[in-house]
Every structure is written in structure tokens, then in C-alpha cells.
Amino acid sequence: xxxxxxxxxxxxxxxxxxxxxxxxxxxxxxxxxxxxxxxxxxxxxxxxxxxxxxxxxxxxxxxxxxxxxxxxxxxxxxxxxxxxxxxxxxxxxxxxxxxxxxxxxxxxxxxxxxxxxxxxxxxxxxxxxxxxxxxxxxxxxxxxxxxxxxxxxxxxxxxxxxxxxxxxxxxxxxxxxxxxxxxxxxxxxxxxxxxxxxxxxxxxxxxxxxxxxxxxxxxxxxxxxxxxxxxxxxxxxxxxxxxxxxxxxxxxxxxxxxxxxxxxxxxxxxxxxxxxxxxxxxxxxxxxxxxxxxxxxxxxxxxxxxxxxxxxxxxxxxxxxxxxxxxxxxxxxxxxxxxxxxxxxxxxxxxxxxxxxxxxxxxxxxxxxxxxxxxxxxxxxxxxxxxxxxxxxxxxxxxxxxxxxxxxxxxxxxxxxxxxxxxxxxxxxxxxxxxxxxxxxxxxxxxxxxxxxxxxxxxxxxxxxxxxxxxxxxxxxxxxxxxxxxxxxxxxxxxxxxxxxxxxxxxxxxxxxxxxxxxxxxxxxxxxxxxxxxxxxxxxxxxxxxxxxxxxxxxxxxxxxxxxxxxxxxxxxxxxxxxxxxxxxxxxxxxxxxxxxxxxxxxxxxxxxxxxxxxxxxxxxxxxxxxxxxxxxxxxxxxxxxxxxxxxxxxxxxxxxxxxxxxxxxxxxxxxxxxxxxxxxxxx
Numbered sequence: 001x002x003x004x005x006x007x008x009x010x011x012x013x014x015x016x017x018x019x020x021x022x023x024x025x026x027x028x029x030x031x032x033x034x035x036x037x038x039x040x041x042x043x044x045x046x047x048x049x050x051x052x053x054x055x056x057x058x059x060x061x062x063x064x065x066x067x068x069x070x071x072x073x074x075x076x077x078x079x080x081x082x083x084x085x086x087x088x089x090x091x092x093x094x095x096x097x098x099x100x101x102x103x104x105x106x107x108x109x110x111x112x113x114x115x116x117x118x119x120x121x122x123x124x125x126x127x128x129x130x131x132x133x134x135x136x137x138x139x140x141x142x143x144x145x146x147x148x149x150x151x152x153x154x155x156x157x158x159x160x161x162x163x164x165x166x167x168x169x170x171x172x173x174x175x176x177x178x179x180x181x182x183x184x185x186x187x188x189x190x191x192x193x194x195x196x197x198x199x200x201x202x203x204x205x206x207x208x209x210x211x212x213x214x215x216x217x218x219x220x221x222x223x224x225x226x227x228x229x230x231x232x233x234x235x236x237x238x239x240x241x242x243x244x245x246x247x248x249x250x251x252x253x254x255x256x257x258x259x260x261x262x263x264x265x266x267x268x269x270x271x272x273x274x275x276x277x278x279x280x281x282x283x284x285x286x287x288x289x290x291x292x293x294x295x296x297x298x299x300x301x302x303x304x305x306x307x308x309x310x311x312x313x314x315x316x317x318x319x320x321x322x323x324x325x326x327x328x329x330x331x332x333x334x335x336x337x338x339x340x341x342x343x344x345x346x347x348x349x350x351x352x353x354x355x356x357x358x359x360x361x362x363x364x365x366x367x368x369x370x371x372x373x374x375x376x377x378x379x380x381x382x383x384x385x386x387x388x389x390x391x392x393x394x395x396x397x398x399x400x401x402x403x404x405x406x407x408x409x410x411x412x413x414x415x416x417x418x419x420x421x422x423x424x425x426x427x428x429x430x431x432x433x434x435x436x437x438x439x440x441x442x443x444x445x446x447x448x449x450x451x452x453x454x455x456x457x458x459x460x461x462x463x464x465x466x467x468x469x470x471x472x473x474x475x476x477x478x479x480x481x482x483x484x485x486x487x488x489x490x491x492x493x494x495x496x497x498x499x500x501x502x503x504x505x506x507x508x509x510x511x512x513x514x515x516x517x518x519x520x521x522x523x524x525x526x527x528x529x530x531x532x533x534x535x536x537x538x539x540x541x542x543x544x545x546x547x548x549x550x551x552x553x554x555x556x557x558x559x560x561x562x563x564x565x566x567x568x569x570x571x572x573x574x575x576x577x578x579x580x581x582x583x584x585x586x587x588x589x590x591x592x593x594x595x596x597x598x599x600x601x602x603x604x605x606x607x608x609x610x611x612x613x614x615x616x617x618x619x620x621x622x623x624x625x626x627x628x629x630x631x632x633x634x635x636x637x638x639x640x641x642x643x644x645x646x647x648x649x650x651x652x653x654x655x656x657x658x659x660x661x662x663x664x665x666x667x668x669x670x671x672x673x674x675x676x677x678x679x680x681x682x683x684x
Contacts, residue, residue, distance in 0.1 A: 075304025
């Protein structure tokens with residue numbers, strides 16, 4: 001598992017050279033691994049040290065090559081794998097399955113081991129595996145990229161940049177069936193089980209659970225989780241740890257009163273790394289795998305099945321020549337003896353704490369997660385609206401919750417969604433298939449279909465819930481979007497490059513996005529879809545039984561909307577035209593002489609918003625959907641199947657939240673991440 005960033009998490013800085021010590025199996029999978037590939041691409045270097053190993057040495061797994069220094073270590077079943085500062089890797093010990101045969105010419109930002117197979121993560125996020133492959137554990141899925149990888153006995157898990165994970169290999173205990181609709185900041189793999197750590201610190205386990213190794217204690221939150229043979233350990237924010245699962249060797253008996261900055265576990269033993277670099281081991285110790293060399297301190301630890309490994313925090317070097325060994329240096333690279341104001345605190349410790357995004361006096365995992373969550377362009381101010389509805393209300397779909405304001409409202413067949421300025425969303429109306437069960441996460445956009453809903457996250461990933469009879473909630477894995485829209489039973493996602501993909505009911509080809517077309521906006525009707533190009537032209541596909549896809553060739557529009565079996569377009573002069581010949585309710589008959597600033601289409605009715613804010617509605621009025629409240633004026637309109645909404649502007653939201661923008665440049669990216677890592681620890 002990748003550990004270089006964890007040298008920073010230790011609240012210490014380490015010398016560029018030193019020694020690394022080993023004693024048996026897997027380093028605990030750190031949250032820091034999820035950003036390592038990004039750091040490597042940015043040219044970030046990590047402290048390199050020598051390694052030492054102890055415990056079982058039957059295969060020579062503790063015989064660290066002389067003169068070698070490393071930035072990351074990991075241990076398997078009888079062998080050791082280490083990553084050098086230049087990205088090359090080396091392995092030694094048991095090589096029966098070729099697990100020590102690192103591919104030539106390859107460089108990595110992370111290495112990881114399973115029982116008898118090895119993994120390397122390249123800087124571009126692609127991965128390669130070698131060693132035993134009896135269950136396909138080395139067959140990395142084509143086209144996938146990751147920010148972290150980890151291996152179990154005979155399966156492998158990869159964490160994508162969007163927080164989703166995928167697994168492959170042996171699946172008898174369903175260890176490869178990663179829970180759907182989950183997002184993680186860290187993954188960890190035991191022998192036949194795996195766990196994912198969510199951004200809120202909660203964790204979930206899956207796979208073999210004979211000894212309760214997947215039963216994460218209720219109410220617990222962690223900074224790190226680590227899976228071993230048949231038990232699991234979690235490191236809390238206060239440094240204490242808790243373990244659960246098989247305890248035959250006492251591997252779950254975490255020493256009382258101890259706090260750690262990291263834990264590493266494999267087989268039946270665990271090593272805890274304290275803040276001062278010292279260690280303590282517990283669990284199975286028949287080969288001395290828990291007995292770290294006396295007097296040694298480490299920047300990083302890892303464990304194999306019966307041996308352990310340590311990357312030494314060597315105090316012999318003084319890289320800044322201030323007379324203070326690097327292992328004791330409060331400010332490596334700066335002179336600790338300079339104290340301009342004479343207050344006893346070196347100037348180097350009185351620097352601004354720019355990485356403290358939440359202003360709590362310590363740069364810690366919360367600040368790191370703030371950067372990850374806010375990644376990308378900071379949120380811009382949004383218009384806040386109050387909503388009013390009329391028309392069909394048999395399920396409460398037109399009963400807007402009181403004292404609520406929204407930046408967006410989406411209306412489906414029997415339910416409605418409201419997106420608040422803080423990114424949370426609520427639903428009201430019918431909930432027959434769970435379309436109103438909004439996940440408790442933040443979104444940037446929402447969309448309501450017939451009986452399903454879509455939410456778009458800030459990282460471009462999409463989430464769907466509700467009726468899934470036709471697969472309309474099966475968001476394609478690995479996709480990132482800038483817009484998602486829901487039709488009656490189909491969904492469409494628009495990628496950043498303008499291409500689109502559809503899923504769900506496709507009986508009329510409504511999901512068959514035309515090849516080689518790029519769009520800037522999508523609109524979903526009942527069973528057809530409209531794509532708008534950058535030049536304002538549009539094309540439609542799907543159900544065309546009533547010519548609702550036949551956009552007039554000789555017309556030019558500045559806005560479009562799609563109804564159930566008709567479509568509407570707004571010309572630049574404010575006049576509107578409707579096409580589609582299922583006009584039983586008169587929805588195609590745009591009132592003469594009217595001009596609008598916006599037009600919207602319901603199932604069988606249409607509305608136009610005049611420049612003075614008043615509304616004209618026409619078409620089916622069975623449910624009063626065209627009965628606009630007398631004297632009302634609005635700033636925007638939305639049409640549901642058989643109900644209507646008017647939105648009235650209440651103000652402009654505050655910019656943000658964008659806590660992760662540590663350098664205040666309006667975008668959260670690698671520079672902000674490095675500021676947090678560089679400032680890790682207590683503020684001066």
C-alpha cells in the first residue's frame with residue numbers, strides 16, 4: 001500500500017535519506033493513498049529511507065538489499081515489495097509465482113501486494129499486476145484508472161478518482177461485489193474481505209464475514225481502516241484504535257492507553273506507529289514479527305504475513321545544517337535557532353497556517369477531505385427562488401414545503417425535487433418506487449423522471465434512485481458528467497467533451513445518442529430526447545410517432561423544451577412554435593400575438609413566461625395545470641406532467657462553500673492539496 005504521504009501525516013518531516021526497517025505484512029491502507037497519483041503527477045517527492053525487516057525470514061523476505069532507499073513499503077506472504085523515489089520498484093523473498101518479478105521499464109506512484117500477487121499504480125492512474133493469477137486477480141480491467149489499489153489473497157480492489165471502487169478476481173465470498181452507490185476516500189483489503197472508508201469517517205465492509213470482520217462497530221468513525229486475515233482495525237481521529245473479528249492470537253486486543261498515527265496489519269498481527277515514530281506490536285508473534293528493533297523510530301510501517309517492515313526516521317542527518325538532527329527537527333530545511341521576537345518559538349513555527357481550511361488550529365484529515373470534496377472550480381453564486389405550484393396534486397406533488405427556498409426545482413410525474421443553496425435536496429409528492437428517497441449527500445443539479453430521480457455531484461459523478469425496472473437508475477460506471485436529465489423511464493448524461501450517453505428504457509431509441517454529435521445541453525421528454533449544439537441548432541431522437549422529433553428545418557430557436565409527445569421552441573423575437581401532431585388538448589396552439597422570455601412543456605400543456613413576469617398557459621387543463629394564480633408574476637417556470645411551477649427570485653446565494661481553496665485562486669486543485677500536506681499538524 002502506498003505510504004509516502006503518510007510521512008507528512010506523522011506531523012514530522014523526514015530526511016531525504018535514512019534507513020527503513022522491516023518486520024511482517026501489509027501496511028495499513030492510508031487515506032493518503034487516494035491522492036498520491038495526483039501528487040506524483042505534480043512532481044512531488046517524498047522522503048526516502050532505508051528499510052529494515054524482522055520476523056520470519058524463511059524466504060529471505062527480511063533481507064533488505066544493501067544500499068537501497070525507498071519511499072513506500074509493503075509486505076506479502078513471504079515476500080517484500082518496495083518503491084524507490086524514482087518510481088521503480090524492487091521485490092525480494094518468495095518468488096514461486098513470479099510475484100517478485102517487477103516488470104522492467106515500469107515506474108509507479110504506488111505498489112501493493114496480495115498474498116502471492118503484486119500491483120503497481122502508474123502516474124497516469126493505470127495499473128499493472130504480476131504474480132499468481134489463478135482467479136484473474138492480475139487481470140486489471142481495461143480502460144480503468146485508479147488513485148489507490150490493494151490486493152487480497154486472490155482478488156484485487158481499485159479506487160477510482162470519483163470515490164467509486166471496482167474489484168476483480170476470486171469472488172466466492174462476494175468480496176469483489178463492491179457496494180453500489182458508495183463513495184470512498186480509502187479502501188483496504190484483507191484475505192477474503194474488503195472495506196471502504198467514506199468521507200464522513202464511517203466504513204463499510206463486504207466479503208467473507210465468518211468472524212465478523214466486516215461488522216464495523218456502529219457509531220464509529222475513523223481516519224484509517226485496515227483489513228487483515230480475518231479481522232479489521234480502525235484508527236479513530238483521536239489516535240485510539242479498535243479492532244473486530246477473529247481474536248485467536250489476541251490481534252484485536254489493542255493495547256490500552258495507546259494512540260497512533262497509523263496502523264499496519266496482516267496475517268494475525270498488527271503494528272501501531274506512534275507520533276514519536278516508536279512502534280508497538282500485538283497479536284501473533286511466534287516469529288518475532290511484533291518485536292520492532294529496540295530504540296528505532298520509523299516514518300512508515302508495513303506488515304507481511306509473518307514479518308514486519310519499517311521505513312526508518314533516521315536522526316543521523318541534518319539536512320538544513322542547524323545542528324538539530326532531522327528526526328528531532330521542528331522545521332526541516334529552516335534554521336530552528338532563529339527566534340526574532342524572543343518568545344521561545346522559532347520563527348519557522350510562526351508561519352501562517354494556510355492549510356487549516358476549517359480554522360480549528362490543526363491541519364488534519366478534515367482539511368485534506370475539504371480539498372478533495374471541493375476539488376474543481378469553486379461554486380459560483382446561484383439565484384435562490386421561492387416556488388409556487390398548481391395543477392394535479394393527488395400525491396402532494398404540488399404542495400411545496402413551507403419556508404423552503406431553492407436554487408433549482410425539478411418536477412416528475414408524481415413527485416418533485418428541490419435543490420437548496422447548500423447542495424442538499426428534498427423531495428415531496430409520491431414515493432411509490434423510492435423516487436423521493438433523496439440520498440443525504442450534496443448535489444449541483446437534480447432531475448426528476450416518471451418514477452426515478454437523478455442527482456449530479458460536484459465531481460461529475462451521478463447518482464440515481466427510484467424505479468429501476470428498465471435500468472434507468474443504472475448510471476454507467478466510471479462516467480463523469482456536466483448535466484444529467486431524466487425522461488419518463490430513461491436517463492441521459494452529458495460529458496464535459498459534449499458527447500452524451502443514455503441508459504434505461506430504449507423502446508423508441510431515446511437512449512441512442514447520435515454518433516459524432518456534441519452538445520451543450522440536453523432535454524429529456526417523455527420518450528424522446530433533444531440535444532442542443534453550441535451554435536444553437538438542435539436535433540432530437542426517440543419516439544417520433546407524433547413528429548415530436550421533427551424540429552422545423554427553417555426555424556432558429558434560442559430555447560427548447562420537450563413534452564410527452566410534443567416539443568416547443570422559442571424564437572429570438574420571443575414568439576414560440578410547437579411541433580408534434582398529438583394536439584388533442586390544443587397544446588400545439590400557441591396563443592397569437594404573444595411573446596415570451598421562456599417556454600416550458602408539460603405532458604400535454606405548455607406555458608410561456610412574458611417579459612413582465614406574467615404567465616400564459618394552454619393545452620390540457622384537466623387538473624388545473626393551466627390555471628395560473630391570478631395576479632402572479634414569476635422569474636422562471638417549470639412544467640410537470642400535469643402540474644406547473646412558478647419560481648420567484650429571492651436573492652443570490654453566497655459563493656462557495658469552497659473551504660478547500662487554500663490559496664484563494666477560485667479553483668481547488670493540486671496547489672491547495674500541497675499546502676495542506678505541507679502544513680500538516682498543529683498550527684503554531
